[in-house]
Amino acid sequence: MKELMEPIRTIVDFKKGVVNPDRIIKRRVSDIQGMYADNHALEKFLSQDNPLIYQVREVNIPEESGHIIYSTTIIYPGKVGQEYFMTKGHFHAKEDTAEIYFCLEGEGYLLMQTKEGKVFTIHMKPGVLGYIPPYWGHRTMNTGDKEFVFLTLFPGDAGHDYEIVEKHGFAKIMIEENGKPVLRDNPKYTPLNG
Ligand code: M6P
Ligand code: ZN
Numbered sequence: 001m002k003e004l005m006e007p008i009r010t011i012v013d014f015k016k017g018v019v020n021p022d023r024i025i026k027r028r029v030s031d032i033q034g035m036y037a038d039n040h041a042l043e044k045f046l047s048q049d050n051p052l053i054y055q056v057r058e059v060n061i062p063e064e065s066g067h068i069i070y071s072t073t074i075i076y077p078g079k080v081g082q083e084y085f086m087t088k089g090h091f092h093a094k095e096d097t098a099e100i101y102f103c104l105e106g107e108g109y110l111l112m113q114t115k116e117g118k119v120f121t122i123h124m125k126p127g128v129l130g131y132i133p134p135y136w137g138h139r140t141m142n143t144g145d146k147e148f149v150f151l152t153l154f155p156g157d158a159g160h161d162y163e164i165v166e167k168h169g170f171a172k173i174m175i176e177e178n179g180k181p182v183l184r185d186n187p188k189y190t191p192l193n194g
Helices: 029-035 039-047 163-168
Strands: 022-029 053-056 066-073 097-107 109-111 119-124 127-132 138-141 148-155 172-177 180-186
Touching: 022 029, 029 039, 029 053, 029 163, 066 138, 097 138, 097 180, 109 127, 109 172, 119 172, 138 163
Parallel strands: none
Antiparallel strands: 022 053, 053 066, 066 148, 097 127, 097 148, 109 119, 109 138, 172 180
16 A cells, blocks of 8 residues: 655744744855846945845655645845845746745735746735746745745645746846835846747
């Protein structure tokens, strides 16, 4: 008989994310440096304290079809130049897989993009659920002044493809202008089919 996995009980603190995660991934400015538009501001940050931008608190779930992986992400408030602190961003290695982002605390934006360069944003605040359909790359940014916390759920076999984002970037960036977040063209973006 097939041996079944035991069910899991996870506690999620709305402000702090998954309590006692199996793994914490931490990303600092240096881990996503090529993706910020303002090289000058970036160098200043790197020569100083290389701050923590976000952490992902993960539970051990098999990376296999049939499972649902879940984790919480905390993006700290801050900017590199005028550009808000953000996740690295990725497409799914198995492109026909979706994902759900559910905001627990703080505020920010969920930026999505197709490989053809079509862009869509969802303003996230507590209680807002963003559905990322299959084939859309995704990145999130904290546009508020406190920690932005969200829960994510995605198919076990989705995988992460960072290469496209590293090579081409996202078509848009979210920057602060007159105290407000605005979406602007990313000067570092190179279209996939261009
Ligand atoms: C969410 C999920 C994870 C992802 C994390 C950070 O929690 O989408 O799969 O790893 O955000 O985003 P990234 O991997 O793009 O840095
Ligand atoms: Zn994803």
